[in-house]
Amino acid sequence: MHGGHARHRSARRRAADGLRHPRHPDDAVAHRLSSVLDTLRSRTGTVYLHVDLDVLDPGEGTANAFAAPGGLRVDDVVTLIRILRSVLRIGAIALTAYDPTYDAESRIPAAALRIAAATAEDA
Template structure:
């Protein structure tokens, strides 16, 4: 399969800092070799430095989305499957635009469903899914090439175990499909019934059980181990048309033994093998 790995190494507006170090660490950990050994034709592209000179989180965050949307769109034009390695979850809004996705599966220990009106901290990445669903930052998303907000009925939120009270209240009012990693495959039918035809898969790596794999400072107890998550994404690849994938939120500073990159390589390799059989 022809693949385009797109690096968006930003964390809260900062280039190659914090989570922004994750994409390069995954590449350095052997991802390209792993995929090439499986027979894939792989190219790697970094979006480079974007945004304003002050590195303001909001301006730079959406500049990253615009750059990613363009890179993903070019990958699709070249008939390459796009894999986005991102620091921040907000980057998924750009990937969704480039994919022309009409649906999303969001696997994350957090809901990312805050808005500027409900966020207690003003953390932009805590609004990532809300942004992708068109619930906030609409003037900013309108500038992302190809962006169309995903209808909440075509969104599956998987394993969100750390939710703010306002996120819980919002979930009570929206038709988002809620699932745990244990029953997500059983809920794919609901996504199809809602009209899902082109699905973007967003995977925040901190969904892993931190007692087994620590990926950043925010991980809370619970969640799947690497093998369980691998089985889930492979099952999704066999069950529904996935047009692109984003992986985010890996901070190498919390992975002293370098355990995360090989896990990502195995997961993506097996995901792509399953995807090829759909």
């Protein structure tokens, strides 16, 4: 496995750990992200959001060969986007890293639509 992918996946697992079992997911995520969002808000009002779909746990669907257990749920990603949108404007979004040959049940397109829709809620 390429070292960059291993580091990337490890960081995703650590982030996912904080999302899986908090008392109230929005509060727990907001608390963890507050300093990062404050820094971003001081630098810009608009962000470009890039989501590699292999960040999703394979239980949500398999985006590609790099999808690994311990990833985020679609609800987790939607929660993060809502928190981000409460502070910053999302100017553009890219949903990437999808290889349909790995998505035997064709679950990722619906997940991607939910993620994309969260960027435009109440816009």
